[in-house]
Amino acid sequence: MDIPRSWRLRNQRYLLEGxxxxxxxKKHFPPVLVCSECKSRDLRPFTFSGKGKLYxxxxxxQAPGQFEAFVPYIVALVDLEEGxxxxxxxxxxxxxxxxxxxxxxxVIRKISEEGERGLILYGYKFRxxxx
Amino acid sequence: xxxVAIVGIGQTPVEEHWDISLRELAxxxxxxxMDDAGAEDVDALYVGNMLSGILTNQENLGAxxxxxxxxxxxxxxxxxxxxxxxxxxxxxxxLGVASGMIDSAVAVGVEKLTEMSGRAxxxxxxxxxxxxxxxxxxxxxxxxxxxxxxxxxxxxxWEKNDFAPFxxxxxxxxxxxxxxxxxxxxxxxxxxxxxxxxxxxxLLDSSPIGDGAAAVLVVPAEDADKYDGQVITxxxxxxxxxxxxxxxREDPLWxxxxxxxxxxAFRTAGVRHQDIDLFExxxxxxxxxxxxxxxxxxxxxxxxxxxxxxxxxxLKGKLPLTTMGGLKGRGHPVGATGLxxxxxxxxxxxxxxxxxxxxxxxxxxxxxxIGGSGANVITSILKRRD
Ligand SMILES: [Zn+2]
Numbered sequence: 001m002d003i004p005r006s007w008r009l010r011n012q013r014y015l016l017e018g019x020x021x022x023x024x025x026k027k028h029f030p031p032v033l034v035c036s037e038c039k040s041r042d043l044r045p046f047t048f049s050g051k052g053k054l055y056x057x058x059x060x061x062q063a064p065g066q067f068e069a070f071v072p073y074i075v076a077l078v079d080l081e082e083g084x085x086x087x088x089x090x091x092x093x094x095x096x097x098x099x100x101x102x103x104x105x106x107v108i109r110k111i112s113e114e115g116e117r118g119l120i121l122y123g124y125k126f127r128x129x130x131x
Numbered sequence: 132x133x134x135v136a137i138v139g140i141g142q143t144p145v146e147e148h149w150d151i152s153l154r155e156l157a158x159x160x161x162x163x164x165m166d167d168a169g170a171e172d173v174d175a176l177y178v179g180n181m182l183s184g185i186l187t188n189q190e191n192l193g194a195x196x197x198x199x200x201x202x203x204x205x206x207x208x209x210x211x212x213x214x215x216x217x218x219x220x221x222x223x224x225x226l227g228v229a230s231g232m233i234d235s236a237v238a239v240g241v242e243k244l245t246e247m248s249g250r251a252x253x254x255x256x257x258x259x260x261x262x263x264x265x266x267x268x269x270x271x272x273x274x275x276x277x278x279x280x281x282x283x284x285x286x287x288x289w290e291k292n293d294f295a296p297f298x299x300x301x302x303x304x305x306x307x308x309x310x311x312x313x314x315x316x317x318x319x320x321x322x323x324x325x326x327x328x329x330x331x332x333x334l335l336d337s338s339p340i341g342d343g344a345a346a347v348l349v350v351p352a353e354d355a356d357k358y359d360g361q362v363i364t365x366x367x368x369x370x371x372x373x374x375x376x377x378x379x380r381e382d383p384l385w386x387x388x389x390x391x392x393x394x395x396a397f398r399t400a401g402v403r404h405q406d407i408d409l410f411e412x413x414x415x416x417x418x419x420x421x422x423x424x425x426x427x428x429x430x431x432x433x434x435x436x437x438x439x440x441x442x443x444x445x446l447k448g449k450l451p452l453t454t455m456g457g458l459k460g461r462g463h464p465v466g467a468t469g470l471x472x473x474x475x476x477x478x479x480x481x482x483x484x485x486x487x488x489x490x491x492x493x494x495x496x497x498x499x500x501i502g503g504s505g506a507n508v509i510t511s512i513l514k515r516r517d
Binding site for chain 2 (some may be wrong): 009
């Protein structure tokens with residue numbers, strides 16, 4: 001398991017922290033070094049609300065290695081309220097209830113684990129809003 | 132810049148080559164191409180490959196393959212652009228020869244995907260996506276394409292069945308190509324019943340993995356007659372890129388990398404859409420065929436499935452697609468695929484395709500190889516020499 005990667009990405013995975021361009025205000029997730037809109041390199045950290053709408057989804061039946069134990073699971077593209085689109089898993093919903101355009105919100109869940117004694121990876125997933 | 136010509140082509144069948152090593156596969160294709168050209172040596176070797184490090188614990192393929200074919204000492208490096216590696220290696224060979232810095236080069240694409248378990252291979256293929264934000268959270272390469280297909284069907288109102296003719300056409304052609312992995316035709320019913328991998332993508336929407344190698348030898352056009360092989364002109368080979376992750380694209384259903392690469396290639400070759408006699412499209416997934424046709428400008432946005440019929444894409448159609456089976460039927464040894472496409476396009480121009488597959492006297496053909504889901508796109512245009 002690549003522990004440094006998980007440590008490095010903690011603010012993205014737990015807080016949904018991206019960045020915002022100080023010159024054109026475009027919001028980025030994941031954070032970027034150069035603004036894709038205006039090429040500015042002056043960006044400040046920006047934490048997303050975690051609210052969004054479903055752009056697309058797929059139920060995965062054949063998964064890469066460490067995700068085999070989780071099949072079937074749902075992956076999705078979500079349009080965040082603040083602009084960017086994010087790749088994620090859906091949770092707390094069955095495949096036949098999922099609809100493109102439905103509102104969803106961020107929640108922190110287990111993403112994968114490496115066997116009984118291995119590292120457990122947590123991060124964002126999205127679910128239908130609870131309130 | 133010098134005009135560049137292909138004077139030799141070679142390939143191995145795409146199969147599960149359990150008894151042949153990566154180096155032997157590559158060497159066979161290189162030697163076939165050199166024999167076809169009647170060449171005893173070349174100045175440079177460019178090896179397209181994606182996964183040799185992960186799946187066969189072997190890197191440094193340039194020196195390795197050069198040594199295997201008795202050319203140790205020449206310039207030789209590996210080029211990587213995920214599933215676009217082979218055409219990227221071809222581009223390198225073309226650049227070198229066109230510039231005048233080298234006088235002959237072999238580009239070979241090689242991949243061995245059956246060395247380890249299917250699990251390891253799925254993991255390896257997923258490395259074409261964004262490691263931090265796609266792969267690390269459970270997206271297989273198939274799932275990424277499934278997200279595109281679902282949205283496409285939603286936005287334009289197509290049914291899953293509507294994609295079937297692309298797949299049926301590819302398999303029908305593969306059945307006549309002795310180098311293809313699949314020799315069986317399929318029908319609509321089989322397509323409907325195929326096992327779902329990542330909804331809505333089923334097994335028949337996705338190209339099969341396999342082992343294989345394909346190679347071409349390129350030289351300056353002015354030297355081409357010194358070689359034995361029938362000469363094909365390289366009218367263009369151009370690269371365009373896009374963001375690696377789908378989520379960073381303004382409109383994921385518009386493959387900007389395809390648009391950029393195609394526009395550059397058309398400009399370089401001085402051709403228009405109506406000049407293209409056949410198109411070896413990168414049909415890794417049915418949805419990619421549709422999105423490519425649109426971003427290339429062969430179909431309106433959202434309307435590529437209107438071309439999913441024999442009159443449009445069959446061997447006698449307006450724009451024959453995947454004439455030797457495509458990735459779907461010939462198989463998709465990822466880092467070798469781009470050179471299979473180029474070898475097949477050259478074979479059609481030479482008039483050497485199997486009788487059942489030969490297009491009537493093509494003059495200008497197009498091959499497009501894509502690395503990742505539209506991230507790195509290499510478009511080649513080949514012409515019959517005047
Ligand atoms: Zn900006």
